[in-house]
Amino acid sequence: MLRSVILAAARSTRVERLVETAPVSRSIVRRFIAGEHADDALQRTRELVADGLCATLDHLGEDTTNPHQAEATRDAYLKLLDALHAAELTPAAEVSLKLSALGQVFDEKVAYEHARAICAKASECGTTVTLDAEDHTTTDSTLEVLARLRGEFPTTGAVLQAYLRRTEADCRELAVAGSRVRLCKGAYKEPESVAYQTRLDVDKSYVRCLNVLMAGGGYPMLATHDPRLIGIGEDRAKWYERTPDEFEFQMLYGVRPEEQLRLARLGYTVRVYMPYGTQWYGYMMRRLAERPANVGFLARALRSRV
Numbered sequence: 466m467l468r469s470v471i472l473a474a475a476r477s478t479r480v481e482r483l484v485e486t487a488p489v490s491r492s493i494v495r496r497f498i499a500g501e502h503a504d505d506a507l508q509r510t511r512e513l514v515a516d517g518l519c520a521t522l523d524h525l526g527e528d529t530t531n532p533h534q535a536e537a538t539r540d541a542y543l544k545l546l547d548a549l550h551a552a553e554l555t556p557a558a559e560v561s562l563k564l565s566a567l568g569q570v571f572d573e574k575v576a577y578e579h580a581r582a583i584c585a586k587a588s589e590c591g592t593t594v595t596l597d598a599e600d601h602t603t604t605d606s607t608l609e610v611l612a613r614l615r616g617e618f619p620t621t622g623a624v625l626q627a628y629l630r631r632t633e634a635d636c637r638e639l640a641v642a643g644s645r646v647r648l649c650k651g652a653y654k655e656p657e658s659v660a661y662q663t664r665l666d667v668d669k670s671y672v673r674c675l676n677v678l679m680a681g682g683g684y685p686m687l688a689t690h691d692p693r694l695i696g697i698g699e700d701r702a703k704w705y706e707r708t709p710d711e712f713e714f715q716m717l718y719g720v721r722p723e724e725q726l727r728l729a730r731l732g733y734t735v736r737v738y739m740p741y742g743t744q745w746y747g748y749m750m751r752r753l754a755e756r757p758a759n760v761g762f763l764a765r766a767l768r769s770r771v
């Protein structure tokens with residue numbers, strides 16, 4: 466219930482204005498977001514890599530309806546990739562992008578062209594791109610764009626959300642040689658017709674999908690902080706005789722940092738998803754919705770404004 470209210474607020478421009486200007490927002494933004502500028506993200510990436518971690522960088526922004534903004538997002542990624550390459554941070558660092566930030570909302574072809582330019586630059590810089598998963602109305606379009614991009618840039622990664630009923634079948638399609646698939650639980654508010662609603666059902670689906678990916682020929686990227694699922698991931702890797710370079714764990718910047726280091730010390734590849742930029746509202750609200758203990762922050766932010 467609380468999760469639904471926060472995720473609904475994530476789409477409200479009125480609440481957005483209140484939260485963005487509340488003084489208490491600053492500390493929570495610092496926890497989950499690397500900074501406003503590419504230089505901040507670069508510095509945090511250096512620190513992660515020095516600690517034996519890998520990174521995937523996200524230039525914040527989503528649901529763009531303005532073609533100029535979509536172009537600006539593309540250009541920000543092109544510059545970021547050049548900077549990562551110049552700093553010798555590729556291939557440890559790759560990028561994650563949201564097609565809705567590149568124009569998917571108004572023209573899928575525009576989003577594809579921008580994503581293609583970013584994939585070409587990533588390839589030139591010796592690294593890869595992963596397409597984030599957004600709400601279920603975009604899944605077909607995102608997977609279609611992915612298939613086209615993979616024709617030219619086969620290492621382009623997909624993200625599949627275990628809460629969607631369709632995902633086990635999508636895992637079967639994508640568990641093929643050369644395919645990189647990030648499996649996460651899913652962060653949006655979705656109707657019962659398309660998504661499992663209870664934690665137990667989502668977790669059970671995650672394990673079924675994990676089995677399919679681990680048994681298949683692709684490269685599974687297990688994006689979760691859930692200790693039970695991490696343990697099952699380790700177990701399945703042994704079961705399917707996957708060596709540590711044949712799958713990876715992924716976690717969000719600011720969430721369970723000690724666990725990230727613990728897994729890296731065990732010899733696993735651990736990639737940290739690191740967002741940066743000024744458009745942090747939607748991303749941060751999804752992080753708050755994931756953890757009821759974070760909600761006190763939102764209440765304080767709103768109380769200080771209304």
Ligand SMILES: Cc1cc2nc3c(=O)[nH]c(=O)nc-3n(C[C@H](O)[C@H](O)[C@H](O)COP(=O)(O)OP(=O)(O)OC[C@H]3O[C@@H](n4cnc5c(N)ncnc54)[C@H](O)[C@@H]3O)c2cc1C
Pocket residue numbers: 596597598599624626647649650651652653688689690691692715716717720721737738751752753755756759
């Ligand atoms: C690398 C990565 C990429 C992702 N990409 C996408 C994507 O493209 N599309 C999408 O829909 N979702 C994405 N997600 C989010 C994902 O769908 C989940 O919403 C999120 O990871 C929480 O689920 P969990 O598996 O960690 O399990 P949970 O059961 O939610 O969490 C397990 C434990 O982790 C800790 N934890 C989890 N989240 C938080 C938090 N926000 N703050 C503090 N502690 C927390 C808590 O200790 C919690 O008990 C991504 C997640 C990761 C790690």
